[in-house]
Amino acid sequence: MSVDPRTYTYADDVLHDRIILITGASDGIGKSLAIEAARLGAQVILHGRNSEKLEKVYDQIDATDGARRPSIAVLDLVAANAEGYSTLAKSIEDEFGHLDGLVHNAGILGERYTIEQYDAVLWQRVMHVNVTSAFALTQVLLPLLKISADASIIFTSSSVGRTGKAFWGAYSVSKFATEGLSQVLADEHRHAALRVNCINPGATRTNMRLAAYPAEDRNTLKTPDEILSPYIYLLGADSREVTGQSFDAQ
Ligand code: NAP
Numbered sequence: 355m356s357v358d359p360r361t362y363t364y365a366d367d368v369l370h371d372r373i374i375l376i377t378g379a380s381d382g383i384g385k386s387l388a389i390e391a392a393r394l395g396a397q398v399i400l401h402g403r404n405s406e407k408l409e410k411v412y413d414q415i416d417a418t419d420g421a422r423r424p425s426i427a428v429l430d431l432v433a434a435n436a437e438g439y440s441t442l443a444k445s446i447e448d449e450f451g452h453l454d455g456l457v458h459n460a461g462i463l464g465e466r467y468t469i470e471q472y473d474a475v476l477w478q479r480v481m482h483v484n485v486t487s488a489f490a491l492t493q494v495l496l497p498l499l500k501i502s503a504d505a506s507i508i509f510t511s512s513s514v515g516r517t518g519k520a521f522w523g524a525y526s527v528s529k530f531a532t533e534g535l536s537q538v539l540a541d542e543h544r545h546a547a548l549r550v551n552c553i554n555p556g557a558t559r560t561n562m563r564l565a566a567y568p569a570e571d572r573n574t575l576k577t578p579d580e581i582l583s584p585y586i587y588l589l590g591a592d593s594r595e596v597t598g599q600s601f602d603a604q
Pocket of ligand 1: 513
C-alpha cells in the first residue's frame, strides 16, 4: 500500500538512534524539524550560522523528555570554504562515525525583482546559499552517508521551483536547480542504500514567508510543526524504497 507522506503517522521511536544533520536548524521549518526529530529518538546535528539561536534550540531539545542531546555545527553558507565543509564532515565522522540523514533546509529568499532589475551580486548569493552550498555539503558528507545501511537525503524545493513566477528571480531558479540536483543524485545512487528526495513545504508561517508576503494574514498559514510528516517519513525506514521523487508537504 503506498503512503501519502502528508498524512503519514509515526511511532515515538521512528527515528531511534538515527544520526541526522539539519541545515538551517536555528529557525522556521528546520528548527521545528530538529525538535521533532530529537523527540523521535534521533541524534540531531543542528546546523546554522548563528550560535546563539542554535543554543536556544539545543536547550529546547535538552529539555524534551527522552530526547538525545543534540550537537551544534556552525557554518555560514555564504562564507564557507572547502576547509569549513571538510571540518564539519570530519567532526561528524569523529563524533558519530557515519550519517543516516541529511536535510538541506537552509535557504534565503533574496529580493523580489524582475530578472531585468535583479542585482547580479544578490543573484550569486542566493544561488550559492540555496544550491551550491547544498552541493558542497552533500559532496563532503556522501562518504559518511554511504556507511549507513539506510541513508536519506532531503532537499527543500518550492512551488516556484516547479513553475517559474514573476519577481521570484534567483530564488525560483535556485529551487529549479535544487530539484535537478536531487534528481541527478538520486539517479546516481539508484542501486545504493541511499535515497534522495525533495520536499516543497508549501506556504508556512516562518520569517521567510513573512518577508515574501508581509501583508498576508499569518493565521491562515500552517505552522512548521504542522507540515513535518513528509520529512519524518523520508527520514525513517518506512521510505526505504522511495527515491528520486518530489513531494508536497501540504
Ligand atoms: P527561515 O525561517 O528563514 O529559516 C531559514 C534557515 O536557514 C534559518 O535557520 C537561517 O539561519 C538559515 N540560513 C539562512 N542563511 C544561512 C547561511 N548563510 N548560513 C547558514 N544558515 C543560513 O525559512 P523557512 O521558511 O523555515 O525555510 C526553510 C526552507 O523551506 C528554505 O529552503 C525555504 O526556501 C523553503 N520554503 C519555505 C516556504 C515557506 O512558506 N516558509 C515555502 C517553500 C519553501 P538564521 O536563523 O541565522 O537566519
